[in-house]
Amino acid sequence: MRKMTPENLRSRLWFNNPDDPEMTALYLERYLNYGLTREELQGGKPIIAIAQTGSDLSPCNRHHVTLAQRVRDGIIAAGGVPLEIPVHPIQETGKRPTASLDRNLAYLSLVETLYGYPIDGVVLTIGCDKTTPALLMAAATVNIPAIAYSVGPMLNGWFRGERTGSGTIVWKARELLAAGEIDDDGFMELVASSAPSVGYCNTMGTASTMNALAEALGMQLPGSAAIPAPYRERGQMGHATGKRIVDMVWEDLKPTDIMTRAAFENAIAVNSAIGGSTNAPIHLNAIARHLGLELTNDDWQAVGHKVPLLVNLQPAGSYLGEDFHHAGGVPAVVGELMAAGLLPHPEAGTVNGHTMGENCALRRSETADVIRTAADPLRAEAGFINLKGSLFDSAIMKTSVISKEFRQRYLENPDDPMAFEGRVVVFDGPEIFHATIDDPALAIDATCILVMRGTGPLGYPGGAEVVNMRPPAYLLKQGITALPCIGDGRQSGTSGSPSILNASPEAAAGGGLALLRNGDRVRIDLRKFTADILLSDEELAERARALAAAGGYPVPASQTPWQEIFRSLVRPFSEGMTLRGADKYQDVAHG
Ligand code: FES
Ligand code: MG
16 A cells, blocks of 8 residues: 655655755754754654644634644654644634635645645644635645544533524524514523534534535545544544544545545535535535536536435534434444435545445444434435526525425415515615615515625625525514525525525626616526526616616725735636636646
8 A cells, every 4th residue: 555655755855855965954954943853854754734723713623722732643653743734714703704705815825835845744624614625625736645634513502401503593593682582691692502612513504514524525534523522532533533644645645536526426415414504515616626626516406406314403403513423423424325325426435545335334323313314314305406597507505494384385386386486675785684674665575585695705705694684573573484585695504594595606796686676576496496587688688788887786895905816816606716727726746
């Protein structure tokens, strides 16, 4: 299995270059100044970076600061030399205007770090939503041996005997506040109960989704994703991960060997089975692009739509992260899919050198209600669908969270099954939504469709998680808790709304959403996967001319240099929100 020798390690070009002893001395001397020895740096040992995403600014990943010691111990035990390196912080809940803006910035900076320094392999410390894709994108571009290591979810949240899940409780608390059932202090207390320990969101939001998918892609050791952050197994997995990356360097097992087209198809199937976040297509499409693979939202529908929902976690179900771990985590989900013939590619390789099938074939759910069998799923056909039409070329809908109420009101019309029409009420950004949603002048009733625009990668740099909108308070009091929502922004993975989102192209890029006016009618057909404005082509063309004459859909000024650069280069959500120019660079460590 050994393909590499001490003589052909990448780091040797810096630390032990026989053709250039002078440069070797110049590179080397500064790394000795804090106590490293020549024996460590010149003894033929792999230099392993620990890409550290934890910091005081990043609470979800902060526990990695402690866990890194176990990773270091593992690296040293296997004969490597660990170097911990900082990653640009990405904190989902703390970064303005949105953490998503910084995914590509962290990606770029990690590419430069891994490319420009003496690093033979890297441990990617993942956790909070955008940290996982940013680091996997960088590993894809640089293509040195890489292994992901999750920080793990928080412990379950509890309030008065009931589980309170990250983010999901916020949607619930907002409804209670709007209906006058709790006050501001009650809101704070309820929300804080959902975050009882270190770790990332304990619901199947974007963080749990992306960590599970990093394992489904084969980039984490089996079972790594679901271990809660404070559990002893979390540190033990850190030690195993540190040991394994050293062997991966000797085996020259690289991201392109693991993240193949087959691996992405497995991840899409697993995403359906776990009830994963609608942010996943954006991030996986981006990682694939940086590997030179084409992955589109059509692939998500083709591979994922028919796969059943097996994992009973909020927001699609009832339980939380600790329950998922005790039920067997990702290996049990993969094992259940395999038992039903629903894993597309059991032969796909993984970081431990075994195939996904070898790792998971014998694994089964250990708690029947938390991870179901494919014969007894929470929901059949639970994957995403990809809608198209005059409103947009591509928009994602998460069918696993369509509630019974929603299904009855909109999808069970015997004359027009799986289709509905409505009068649209349009909001140009979340600020206007919050200021006006309860205004009776909008005359919103149960037949309306709420539209959010100006919130895509260009309009709200990075894309805002705002498409899922609550109905006005007067409808909530009548028991109408959800209206259909459409938008060019995203929604939090912790939301249980069946919104139609990530619409590409966005309004700010000339997408059909920009042409809508209050009172227009829109038709959604979930059998034909279409979303159309019910206006003549002539009327749409006339509106497009008028909009162009007025200078196009307004885009607010950038507030920082990076926002400006990001906006000048970004591709739509359907293409992973990657940067033009960046995705032509592949295999940069060797190319
Ligand atoms: Fe960081 Fe959810 S906000 S993991
Ligand atoms: Mg989020």
